[in-house]
Amino acid sequence: MKIVVLNGSPKTANSVTMQYVLFLRKKLPGHEFAIHNVCHDIRKLEDDPHALQRVVDEIAGADAVVWAFPLYFLLVHGHYKRFIELLFERRAEGSFKDKYAAILTTSIHFFDHTAHDYVQGICEDLGMRCFGGYSAEMYDLLKEEERDRLLLFAADFLKTVSEHRPVPRRHRSVVPLQFEYEPGKADGSIDTQSKNVLIVTDAGNNGSNLAKMVDRFRASLRGSVSVLNLNEIRIRGGCIGCIQCGLANECVYREADDIERAYAQIQAADILVFAGSIRDRYLSSRWKLFFDRGFFNGHVPVLTGKQIGYLVSGPLMQLPNLRECLEAHALNEMANFVGIVTDEAETSRELDGQLDALARRLIECATTGYIQPFNFLAVGGHKLFRDEIWASLRFVFRADHRYYKKHALYDFPKRSLKTRLTDTLFNILLLIPAFKRDFQKRLRDEMVKPLAKVVEQQ
Ligand SMILES: Cc1cc2nc3c(=O)[nH]c(=O)nc-3n(C[C@H](O)[C@H](O)[C@H](O)COP(=O)(O)O)c2cc1C
Structure with a gap:
């Protein structure tokens, strides 16, 4: 064969x-x-x-x-x-x-x-x-x-x-969108409240829906708003997987292109809006190259506490896998994932409204400092990195190790003395049949008790 x-x-x-x-x-x-x-x-x-x-x-x-x-x-x-x-x-x-x-x-x-x-x-x-x-x-x-x-x-x-066995398909073909966005005039009435907004995009100057969404979003804001266009910065090539960055979070390309500078600009913003068009089942390879090259930051969450929104042109509702990637990106950076606006809206007016609403929420969340609780995407990701860095990667990713130690990210539950003592005690007590029966009977109530106490005290 x-x-x-x-x-x-x-x-x-x-x-x-x-x-x-x-x-x-x-x-x-x-x-x-x-x-x-x-x-x-x-x-x-x-x-x-x-x-x-x-x-x-x-x-x-x-x-x-x-x-x-x-x-x-x-x-x-x-x-x-x-x-x-x-x-x-x-x-x-x-x-x-x-x-x-x-x-x-x-x-x-x-x-x-x-x-x-x-x-x-x-x-x-x-x-x-x-x-x-x-x-x-x-x-x-x-x-x-x-x-x-x-x-x-x-x-x-x-x-x-x-044997030419049949294999089932997992996906339907993606149906491209036909909608053409005609943005209404934005009046710049949404005040950024002194927050720095950075829009990162690969939109061309081609009147695409994405370009119009970026323009409309930008025009709706009054304050500090910058645009970083990935097509206008120098990217010498893709990540070569050399892992030289592991020691001190420095890319081997360093001054040879604009990647480190672009990531510094991203880190300086309070609010980030990532804007891209769907190509096949993801964003463009330019976007992918840019994300990959961010690997010089190792496994350190570099967008902690930031507000992140996405503008996506294309049939995202048909691509839950891409949605998961975008959400996971924000969450694993310990940022607040505010939402995604796409051009799947029914009308241009509706899309205008969604863009304005996203802008407002980004600013409000930045002002209140709201960060959503982390779901499985982030909790699972953190635990995996934590264990990997601790167990084996720290010898190569020295900078990760320093950061994880300094920021108490090595939060292994077994390190808690209280848990260890309780565990030992329960191991012994559960050997006693009367204790075991009582334990099983009271389990449901005991689990809720500390929560109920907090509610009572409010
Ligand atoms: C830029 C970059 C990004 C990576 N992203 C991931 C990832 O998202 N998930 C993962 O499990 N491993 C990730 N890895 C680890 C590689 O997939 C892994 O080391 C792989 O075995 C390398 O294979 P290769 O030597 O054939 O290139 C990444 C490595 C690099 C350099």
Whole structure:
């Protein structure tokens, strides 16, 4: 069987993910693996149509395709995203149609599900039969039982391909929006109350709905409002995954482009509005590149206490996975996720109203200092980072470790002496049948008691 591997790591063969592919290649000698470093080679693929055609032709002649990539910021690397965009721009869908696909990722499992969902959706948009995904923790390959598990997955996939088994789809095709926004005149009556507002966007000067939404939003405000356009700053390239930033949160590109300066501008704002148009099932690859390059901040929440809103042009209601990524971004930065306004409104007037309401809420929340309680997206994310940094990443991510210590983010529950003593006591007491019966009887009331006491005291 001929298997084309689309490598989504910027590090070519010297990548964690590729070790999994090379392992499979070694263990499955009866099959031919053709590896394409589409993430690393993105410039060539963009500039030379023959280079992209060679990859597409190889896929046309293959039995199966493996999308093998590391997680980058809840998704794929910005260059891999660009490769996906190119496939649609250059109308390459025909070569992918009906091919079987599998997804293989390595990560620390932070939002691996959103990355898998995205690529599965892309496979289906390309007309592929997506068998499913395998999400390995970076160092799983070191363990024999994990190697065995991977081989079982591969065997299952190859059987599905050779027997032409049907696979169910997970997503409907995305229906593009037809709505054209005609903004009403904004009167600049919403006072920013001395808060600094920064709109970060990749909107072109092209009269797009997004450009109009940004303009209207900006015009509704009176006070300090700046716009950072991602198309106007220098970005020399995507994150190269070198992790040099781990020691002191400095990117190797440093002065070579505007990324660090742009993030400093973001950190100086009180209110952030991120504005982008949907391309395929995410924002543009430019946005993705920008998010990835923010990795020089490590796992430190750099937008703590800020108010974040999004302006999105495109069918977001059809893309809950993208909504989750946007919300998770704000929450994992410990910011207040105020909301998302899209151009899915019924009328331009309605959209004007939603933009004004978002502006008002952003300012009000910034004034009161409201930050929403963190839900699973942030709580789960924090605990995962906390444990990873403590257990293994701190040797590389020294700056993270310093920050987590200083800001008491190593909040392991087992460190509490009270919990440990209570646990030991209960272990002993629960051996006594009479205590156990009484404990079970009173459990419901005891759980509510401290809360009821607070209510009583109000
Ligand atoms: C810029 C950047 C972003 C990352 N984002 C995530 C992420 O969102 N979730 C996650 O679990 N791991 C994330 N990682 C960790 C990588 O996915 C992981 O180290 C992977 O195994 C690297 O594979 P590679 O060597 O093949 O590139 C990120 C790493 C980098 C450098």
